[in-house]
């Protein structure tokens with residue numbers, strides 16, 4: 001496996017792209033690894049990459065039950081931002097955004113990160129106050145935030161419905177210009193290739209089905225490809241978290257819910273920023289191919305089925321048509337769903353588990369794509385040092401016990417509200 | 419579309435209902451032994467089963483009754499419906515079938 005470059009591309013083009021080598025190996029599992037990471041989604045792969053790059057922990061494997069990147073990392077609407085109110089969240093998300101800005105160079109793989117700006121619309125005086133307060137909190141933490149009036153929005157985004165007589169008129173919006181989006185699959189592939197190049201074994205079609213214990217220590221994982229011994233065990237299985245923590249004998253404050261997303265036929269450039277509607281739940285951006293990609297609320301009942309229901313399609317599109325009326329004329333190409341690991345306060349967990357050598361990365365709710373590099377970076381530190389980094393120390397499992405919750409909207413322990 | 423068989427209104431689309439979550443949680447007595455641990459479990463912890471789940475739904479856009487529903491979280495099939503004090507159980511085949 002060698003580095004990609006313009007010379008390599010030209011050389012391959014002249015040979016009809018006949019002899020590109022595979023982007024990663026497909027190894028047989030070894031008997032023992034120093035660190036076993038379960039879950040080959042964005043977070044598992046990023047964790048393996050940063051562990052191999054920054055820490056000396058010995059041999060590392062990522063075990064994935066299906067194929068790399070077939071979970072939520074390949075199903076999301078790709079919004080990347082760090083516009084949080086609470087420092088406990090911002091520290092990790094802002095670290096992540098900084099990593100995003102140079103990720104293609106770091107991975108030698110084009111993740112198509114585009115800092116096109118994320119705009120959150122407000123539709124009432126109360127919402128304006130809440131958005132401005134969040135913007136001020138961001139600026140106090142050294143993160144960029146900018147208030148846009150309806151006139152500013154009209155100038156930059158003619159597609160938004162700014163009619164003052166609509167049911168929920170636009171009062172303004174909070175813009176984060178360093179935010180944007182990226183190509184979801186490329187992020188998984190880039191981290192996979194980068195980790196593989198540093199010797200990490202990526203083992204696919206390998207479902208973890210059980211654990212071997214010696215008191216508080218997990219000595220091995222049982223998988224569909226045999227028993228694999230581990231020095232340390234790290235879980236990054238998103239919506240499947242409780243299926244494994246149940247087998248490990250401890251509880252987490254998580255419910256699994258299905259979230260849908262949609263893509264339209266391709267059109268000429270229409271939506272230049274990522275925009276979110278504040279009177280309902282709707283977010284939209286345009287892909288480089290021209291398709292509009294958007295989503296909204298959860299289906300709002302516990303689910304492990306990677307498909308959603310029709311009433312929610314109606315709900316999401318009504319909000320969409322209120323905000324960008326011309327999309328009512330577009331045809332939808334596809335819709336799909338992913339299983340979200342919803343925590344009771346809406347914020348994630350990157351922490352040691354209540355066992356000797358087990359580490360937990362879960363609870364990503366709607367927002368784990370943007371966290372991919374930052375989460376991997378923080379989780380790698382936590383695994384290698386057996387303690388969290390200051391960036392993720394507030395993302396603890398214990399906060400539910402101590403009361404230091406990170407509930408951004410203040411909605412209480414109800415996943416459908418987050 | 420999930421069809422919830424409301425004992426008062428008959429089978430109605432889940433769109434008319436508000437999902438109220440896990441119905442296995444019971445509020446612990448205040449001031450008892452292990453009070454904090456019991457409340458931590460009650461307020462935040464969930465079994466989150468992949469398979470059979472007992473849950474509350476309120477018929478907000480109907481008779482407004484609270485209902486208890488036994489549903490499979492993988493197939494979304496509704497196996498039994500009753501009032502909140504009902505003990506819902508699945509036929510044996512269901513219990514063994516879905517993973």
Ligand SMILES: Cc1cc2nc3c(=O)[nH]c(=O)nc-3n(C[C@H](O)[C@H](O)[C@H](O)COP(=O)(O)OP(=O)(O)OC[C@H]3O[C@@H](n4cnc5c(N)ncnc54)[C@H](O)[C@@H]3O)c2cc1C
Pocket residue numbers: 038039040041042043044063064065066067068069070071072073074075076077078079080206207208209236237238239240244259260261295336337338339340364365366367368369370371
């Ligand atoms: C429709 C939708 C839209 C979204 N939009 C956004 C967005 O705009 N912005 C944003 O920031 N986030 C968004 N998200 C959230 C984001 O996609 C997730 O939070 C994030 O991808 C989760 O982390 P992951 O990539 O590691 O998860 P996944 O890709 O789901 O990885 C987990 C992996 O673990 C594997 N696994 C599970 N159990 C086992 C086992 N027993 N053994 C081995 N492997 C196992 C799974 O197969 C899976 O590949 C969205 C999600 C969805 C579904």
Ligand SMILES: [Zn+2]
Pocket residue numbers: 424425426427428477480481482483
């Ligand atoms: Zn009814």
